[in-house]
Amino acid sequence: MQGRFSTHLGVRPMDPIVRRLRSLAPLSDADVEIVRGLAERRERHAPGAQLVAEGGVSAGPRFMVSGWACRQRLMVDGRRQIFSFMLPGEGIGFARRPALAATVALTALETVDATPILEAVRRGATPALARALAAMECLEEALLLDHVARLGRLTAYERVAHFLLELQQRLEIAGLGDKQRFPLPLTQEILADALGLSIVHVNRTLQQLRRGGLIELRSGVAILLQPEALAKICDYRTTAVQPIKAA
Amino acid sequence: MQGRFSTHLGVRPMDPIVRRLRSLAPLSDADVEIVRGLAERRERHAPGAQLVAEGGVSAGPRFMVSGWACRQRLMVDGRRQIFSFMLPGEGIGFARRPALAATVALTALETVDATPILEAVRRGATPALARALAAMECLEEALLLDHVARLGRLTAYERVAHFLLELQQRLEIAGLGDKQRFPLPLTQEILADALGLSIVHVNRTLQQLRRGGLIELRSGVAILLQPEALAKICDYRTTAVQPIKAA
DNA sequence: CGCTTCTTTGACGAGCCTCAAACTGAGTGG
DNA sequence: CCACTCAGTTTGAGGCTCGTCAAAGAAGCG
Incomplete structure (x- = not known):
């Protein structure tokens, strides 16, 4: 289904x-070629599969190509907290x-497998990609802080609005979805735990958001009918993505 | 008051x-000397002072010597979320x-000012301190994740217990306070916003915790009367501080 | 179809918030 | 030395938000 989607859209x-x-740093054609070269070592995972175990060392740096993942922790009594989501285009396990x-x-x-990129960066071969990776790390922390503020100081209504806006933005950057519409393959249980x-x-x-004419949700697709109204609800501010200047 | 405290205890x-x-990595005497050498460039700040502005670039790496600080964000309507606390011995602005x-x-x-340490690390002069700084960064992220889980999946009662246990541990490592008693110069408003x-x-x-005989609080000092009971309440797990092996 | 998973709905109660006011303690100045 | 102030803590009352329990629909899947 996902594969067909890509093919049809020519992605x-x-x-x-x-x-x-x-979106994180301007890349040269050579940089892009390095990235496209990664396509060789692709890896598939089934839903529910554990990509990285808690406490374990990450199995090297990777990029998400398709599908969704999350970072989470479980409590002894079964409660779960999801810390973040990983979307296509985003990195996993870059921090050593x-x-x-x-x-x-x-x-x-x-x-x-993103190891080749990390090696190229270490050799100093591609300062642009180095900047992009640094910005990526920075953005990840920004999203985590947003998440804290969401959990600590927003109401349920505001939280959901804020979260949907964040996803819209991240997916649009990856070329999935547009200003209003994007795939949302999450159950309500997953949303709850996040x-x-x-x-x-x-x-x-x-349903409250639906009744208000703010969003539409069906079969894994979310539509933000009034993005500006949503942003107003939750004081949403785009997490600025300023490329980091080289040191 | 704080100065007197230090003097009296010979700290x-x-x-x-x-x-x-x-606590993050074994240090040699030479390493410790480098750290003690920092004492020259000390800086004072009044309560309420902003050490780093949101969006601004940090004014170089620093260590907390005494007193408490926090990282926070304000919403337009005045709501505040505190992301983390900085205690004596902990770092500020190490991430570029x-x-x-x-x-x-x-x-x-x-x-x-911790710049000399960062320079020594960059020269490769002190691998032990390099490991300690890496572990410091790691620990900071661990604390942030703990904070997310606290906000997302713990009740108020559990949150407070969890937070007090975290502070006890961090302060004990810094040599302030012991297994039961530690300074807690926070108003209830600050606790609320965190x-x-x-x-x-x-x-x-x-008060519920007090009535339960679990804690005692007065004039800026917290006492955990039953640390084990508190840990049980909130499924508290020490955030393991495993020194990172050199690459 | 018949299963399972997910979503939706209702009823009820508890947790937490808001508003408001009293209380405490540490200055501060007359 | 005694108001007086101000920040912080404590208490009460009431109500909204959100959670729990339970069960009935939908929807995907073999």
Whole structure:
């Protein structure tokens, strides 16, 4: 289904990665070629598969090619908190440290090994990609802080609006979806565990947004009918993506 | 007051920093000397002072010497979310990126410029300190994830317990406080803004913990009367501080 | 179809927030 | 030394937000 989607739209598999990196720093054709070269070592994962175990060392840097994943932690009594989502084009395991949370596939997904890029960067061969990776790390932290503020200081209604706006933006950058419409292959349980709510309350909040004519949701596709109104609801500010100047 | 405290206990100003780094990686005497050498360039800040502006570039790496600070963000309607606290011995602005949140002094505090250490590390002069700084960064992210889980999946009662246990541990490492007792110079408003609660509810939750004989709080000092019971309440797991192996 | 997973709905209660006001303690100045 | 102020804490009352329990629809899938 996902594969067909790509084919029909003429989206080549590495496009989300290229688009995303380009949004972080201007890349030369040579840089882009390095990225496209990654396509060789592709890896498939089934939904539910654990990409990185909590406490384990990450199996090298990778990019998401298709599908969704998340970082999460479980409590002894079964409660779950999702820390972040990984979308096509985004990186996994670039930080060389023990994983502080498990990374789990939420849908069927594909990744590519990004080791060649990291090596090229270490050789100093591609300062532009180095900047892009630095900006990527920075953006990840920004998203985590947004998540904290969302959980700590927004109501359920605001949280859902804020989260949808964030996804819209990230997916648009990757070339999936536009200003209003994007794929959303998440169950309400997953939304609940990310947003710190119960399933039931997520359901009711979504309906409230629907009844208000703000969003539409069906069969894995979200439509933001009034993005500006949504942004107003939750004081949404685009997490600025300023490319980092070389040191 | 704070100065007197240090003098009486015979705590030298750089001790918290040394202790904290030592908890992250074994340091040689030479390493410790480098750290103690920082004491020259000390800086004072009044409570409420902004150490780093949101969006601004951090004014170089620093260590907290005394006092407390926090990273926070304000919403347009005045709501505030505190992302993290900075305690004596901990670092500020080591990541070379635009600040994603403002850093604000919560009490009178002192910092030292850590640039010399960063330079020594870059020269490769001190691999042990390099490991300690890497572990420091890692630990910071771990704390942030803990914070997310706290806000998303713990009740008010659990949140407060969890937070107090975290502070106890961090302060003990810095040599301030012991297994049960530690300084807590935070108003209930600050606690509320960190834990995603209202002031009133923080107050009631603290009293619930007091009535349960779990904690004691007075004039800026917290006492955990039953640390194990507290840990049980909130599924508290020490955020393991495993020194990172050299690459 | 018949299963399972996911969504939706209702009823109810608890957790947490808001508003408001009293109380405490540490200055501060007359 | 005693008001007086101000920031912070505590208490009460009431209500909204959100969670839990339970069960009934939908929707995907073999």
